[in-house]
Amino acid sequence: MNTLTIGWLAGAFFLAFTTYLIPRFAKVFSFLVVIFSLGYGLALAAIKTPVSLRLLDNFGVSLLLDELTVFFVLTNALITLAVVLTTWETDRTPFFFAQLLTLHGSLNVAFAVTDWVSLYVALEVVAISAFLLITYSRQERVLWVGLRYLFVSNVAMLFYLVGAVLVYEAHHSFDFGGLRVAPPEAVALLLLGLLVKGGVFLLGFWLPMTHAEAEAPVSALLSGVVVKAALLPLLRCSLLMPEVESLVRGVGVATAVLGVVYALGERDVKRLLAWSTVSQVGFVLAAPAVGGFYALSHGLSKAALFLVAGRLPSRQLPQLRAQGVSWSLGLPWGLASLSMMGFPVLAGFGAKVLTMQQLWPWQTGLMSAAAVGTAVVYGHLLFVPWRWSGESPSSGLQGALAVLLGGLMLANGVDLDVFTGSEMGKALLTIALGWGLYWGVSRWWSLPLPHAGERLEHLLGMMSLGLVVLFWWVWAW
Amino acid sequence: MLLEACVFSTILLGFWGMLFKQNLLMKTIAMDVMSTGVVAYYVLAGGRKGLFTPIFQPGRAVDYADPVPQAVILTAIVIGLSIQALMLVAVMKLSRDYPTLEVRDMETKNMP
Numbered sequence: 392m393n394t395l396t397i398g399w400l401a402g403a404f405f406l407a408f409t410t411y412l413i414p415r416f417a418k419v420f421s422f423l424v425v426i427f428s429l430g431y432g433l434a435l436a437a438i439k440t441p442v443s444l445r446l447l448d449n450f451g452v453s454l455l456l457d458e459l460t461v462f463f464v465l466t467n468a469l470i471t472l473a474v475v476l477t478t479w480e481t482d483r484t485p486f487f488f489a490q491l492l493t494l495h496g497s498l499n500v501a502f503a504v505t506d507w508v509s510l511y512v513a514l515e516v517v518a519i520s521a522f523l524l525i526t527y528s529r530q531e532r533v534l535w536v537g538l539r540y541l542f543v544s545n546v547a548m549l550f551y552l553v554g555a556v557l558v559y560e561a562h563h564s565f566d567f568g569g570l571r572v573a574p575p576e577a578v579a580l581l582l583l584g585l586l587v588k589g590g591v592f593l594l595g596f597w598l599p600m601t602h603a604e605a606e607a608p609v610s611a612l613l614s615g616v617v618v619k620a621a622l623l624p625l626l627r628c629s630l631l632m633p634e635v636e637s638l639v640r641g642v643g644v645a646t647a648v649l650g651v652v653y654a655l656g657e658r659d660v661k662r663l664l665a666w667s668t669v670s671q672v673g674f675v676l677a678a679p680a681v682g683g684f685y686a687l688s689h690g691l692s693k694a695a696l697f698l699v700a701g702r703l704p705s706r707q708l709p710q711l712r713a714q715g716v717s718w719s720l721g722l723p724w725g726l727a728s729l730s731m732m733g734f735p736v737l738a739g740f741g742a743k744v745l746t747m748q749q750l751w752p753w754q755t756g757l758m759s760a761a762a763v764g765t766a767v768v769y770g771h772l773l774f775v776p777w778r779w780s781g782e783s784p785s786s787g788l789q790g791a792l793a794v795l796l797g798g799l800m801l802a803n804g805v806d807l808d809v810f811t812g813s814e815m816g817k818a819l820l821t822i823a824l825g826w827g828l829y830w831g832v833s834r835w836w837s838l839p840l841p842h843a844g845e846r847l848e849h850l851l852g853m854m855s856l857g858l859v860v861l862f863w864w865v866w867a868w
Numbered sequence: 869m870l871l872e873a874c875v876f877s878t879i880l881l882g883f884w885g886m887l888f889k890q891n892l893l894m895k896t897i898a899m900d901v902m903s904t905g906v907v908a909y910y911v912l913a914g915g916r917k918g919l920f921t922p923i924f925q926p927g928r929a930v931d932y933a934d935p936v937p938q939a940v941i942l943t944a945i946v947i948g949l950s951i952q953a954l955m956l957v958a959v960m961k962l963s964r965d966y967p968t969l970e971v972r973d974m975e976t977k978n979m980p
Contacts, residue, residue: 508940508943511944512943512944515947518951519950529961531961531962531965534958534961535962535974535978537958538892538955538958538959538962541951541954541955541958542886542899545903545948546883546899546902549879549899549902549903549906552910553879553906553909556909556910559936559937559940560913604978846975846979847975848887848971851886855883855887
């Protein structure tokens with residue numbers, strides 16, 4: 392298994408660079424890498440024993456692939472597979488596929504490593520390849536959005552680097568475990584970097600514009616897996632240290648509520664989906680032990696929603712309601728929306744039930760409210776009229792949606808114990824309440840919310856405030 | 869101690885520049901200043917115990933510098949360089965549409 396792990400991590404990069412030498416095989420290479428990743432993820436899930444590796448002595452790279460990681464590896468493999476299938480018939484250059492492979496590979500590394508410096512390298516490579524994918528069309532608008540993304544993520548990672556060396560000075564290694572003996576400023580700096588990259592709470596205001604303005608397949612990748620590269624380390628740290636756990640749970644709840652509130656104020660489909668990503672990030676963090684399954688179910692349905700959103704006649708909800716969407720797009724769109732709401736028989740249900748069971752008492756009320764809010768938000772997408780005519784989507788997109796929705800069905804097998812009468816009743820009640828609020832209020836009226844927080848200066852300023860708050864929080868432990 | 873103060877003021881000045889400079893090119897350069905500060909902090913961390921090059925020779929009992937932070941920061945320097953290069957290319961492309969490169973112009977045009 393160790394050799395296989397190294398081959399899995401290195402293979403993606405090897406083929407990504409080979410793509411530049413043999414551009415003709417770009418699509419084949421990306422397909423092979425993704426299938427290999429999927430197989431590796433499934434094998435990892437089957438053997439059930441964690442793979443733990445330490446390369447190059449005490450200061451080197453440490454890898455850990457446990458049952459939490461499996462979910463992230465599978466999410467990455469399935470979503471990249473869907474993106475490869477969607478873009479197969481398009482005339483995208485080999486450059487796009489090389490970047491796709493680099494992104495896939497570096498995400499795998501980010502999920503596997505458990506030391507601060509390797510994580511830094513992986514996250515920076517993720518940022519670079521994500522930037523190149525966002526700006527693929529070279530339009531002036533996406534260039535600005537990509538540049539803004541790179542600014543925010545790079546500044547966050549510079550703070551993070553200072554934290555990493557402080558951990559090293561205290562612990563003489565870069566392991567995650569060194570956080571326990573690290574001074575408070577180190578913990579604050581590292582957490583700031585991860586919270587910004589993960590799009591958490593007020594530090595995540597960069598996320599909606601970035602995810603909404605990218606092309607549909609790239610948005611699917613960004614929302615589906617890229618944000619999760621910073622969430623897994625947060626989950627790992629919170630499982631290591633109870634103090635971090637209370638912080639992560641706290642910001643998780645705050646993020647879930649904030650994201651839902653902003654999503655309710657949106658009438659642009661892609662921005663609504665992007666704000667919903669912010670809120671779902673909160674759900675992942677709210678219960679760290681089962682966050683992996685939630686990340687998988689959210690990733691699959693969100694990727695499907697973004698892929699469909701790219702083929703819709705308009706991005707504006709009122710216009711979509713007037714025009715209707717063809718049923719062949721509306722069906723996967725509705726299924727993915729139902730999964731996001733936590734409708735039984737789709738993986739979103741199981742994930743939501745497990746998360747809700749793991750909540751601490753004070754979290755329950757707010758998270759239930761956020762779950763109702765999610766049902767309202769996706770009511771907007773679900774209740775778009777269908778047209779029975781209209782062309783069917785390309786076979787590539789059909790394949791991609793089949794992968795994602797099939798994954799959502801199969802992922803139910805993770806935990807079959809959740810299918811009890813009371814849990815199903817609770818889920819249906821939540822959804823019914825959400826739909827009631829949708830038809831009663833939200834369809835006709837939306838709260839105008841300020842968007843000033845999305846300006847670059849405010850994003851950077853929020854980081855300095857976040858650093859101060861985090862520092863005091865850690866100081867008070 | 870004085871060195872540490874200088875290093876941190878470099879980091880903070882870089883951050884301050886990113887916040888308060890209106891020109892996109894200046895923001896990019898301010899980010900480079902900030903990353904220079906971070907790199908310097910790693911070098912400083914490596915040199916806390918001693919300054920001699922960490923190459924072992926028999927019979928040479930001196931205070932060696934710690935090679936680990938230096939090795940680590942080398943990777944970060946390369947990453948910083950490539951990000952800087954990418955950002956400058958993007959700034960160059962944007963300068964065709966926004967000749968003054970004022971961030972405010974881009975934001976007013978691209979905000980939701």
